[in-house]
Amino acid sequence: MSKSIDVDTKTFVRFWAVIVGLGIAFALILQAMGGIIIVLASIFFAIALHPLAKRIDNIDKRKERRGVSSITSVLLVVFSIIAIIIFVGPVVVNETSRFLATAPEQVNSFLSSEELKNIGDSIGIPDLREQVVASVKEATSGFISSFSAFTLNSIGTIGNILTATVLIIVLTILFMLQGPELMDKIWEMSSNKNKEASKVWRNIISRMANVIAKYVSGQLLVAILDGTVVAISILVLSIVFGFSANLAIPMGLVAAFFYLIPMFGPIISAALVTLLLLPNSIWGALTFLVFYIVYAQFENNLISPKIQGKGMSLPPLLILVAVTIGVYSFGLIGCVIAIPIAGCIKVFIEEYPNLKKFANN
DSSP states (O other), X not given: OOOOOOOOHHHHHHHHHHHHHHHHHHHHHHHTHHHHHHHHHHHHHHHHHHHHHHHHHTTSTTSOOHHHHHHHXXXXXXXXXXXXXXXXXXXXXXXXXXXXXXXHHHHHHHHTSHHHHHHHHHTTOTTHHHHHHHHHHHHHHHHHHHHHHHHHHHHHHHHHHHHHHHXXXXXXXXXXXXXXXXHHHHHHHHXXXXXXXXXXXXXXXXXXXXXXXXXXXXXXXXXXXXXXXXXXHHHHHHHHHTOOGGGHHHHHHHHHXXXXXXXXXXXHHHHHHHHHHTTTOHHHHHHHHHHHHHHHHHIIIIIHHHHHHHHHTOOHHHHHHHHXXXXXXXXXXXXXXXXXHHHHHHHHHHHHHHHHHHHHO
16 A cells, blocks of 8 residues: 655755755865864864973963963974984984995895805795895885885975974964863853753863873873883894994984874884894894884783773773774874774763753753
8 A cells, every 4th residue: 555745845945955965065074174184183282282281381380371381382392303303314314325325235145145044944945045035126126116106296295294284283373372262252152051061061072182182191101112112122232233322212213203103103113213224234123123023012902002091091992992993994094083082982971971961951
């Protein structure tokens, strides 16, 4: 038995107007996604740097200087990054030059050594030397083609990165300066309608901001730990394999800097440090790589989740689940935002009963 449903023209037009409006809004969001990411990143950094600005402001408690402390905290971070680059840059350039100059000779010496043949015989691969030679040739040809493509696209990419960086710095300072006043006005307007609900929302936003700040401080702590371990390991390896110990601190700074990029950062730093150690000692570089792979497993599965979970009251399992979902959903951006989003979701779940109570009223 069929039934007919009568829909008047006005309802039909409204329905399709909503669909078209949502489609246009979605298209505009996609078009402005780059700007939206810059704005969200600026808000993220403004919240993350708020504790540092507050500490700077507390140096002289006689008078609050929000503008000075906010600008100082942002510039302090920027100048710290620039100082690390200036300190590490010459070492990286020097070691890269040495690597390019000595790589053919060292690779040939390594491939023709009896040690490689003995290793192959001991693990049941008598033609290990030939396999390594073929792999090196294939990797070299692939690297040359990839490097050529990268060189063609690097100029535009660097320009975009510099523009985005300047915008983020400026917007971060503005959000730190004017953000609190803007939020106060929003809370004042909302409290006129429903004072209790406004109070609950204010508590939720405050707790979420605290989650982001604690996440950044925890990530920075683990990065410093990672850099320290790398520096100490290279110092020990320099004694064992007889190369310069001056590489320890710069390589530790490289590891700490790249660790601030979740998931991919340690991989980048491990590969870079290993390559920079190759001109000094092939076996030293390989030993470091093996050591760092083992240590990274220990750090990623025990140390980092424990520190992050303690800072945001999240269990290590939830930390690992959040990072896994973030990586496979949004890549690098997902890595950065996964853990604080998990913390913010936890805050919202905890406060949901209070929101539901006001919604029912």
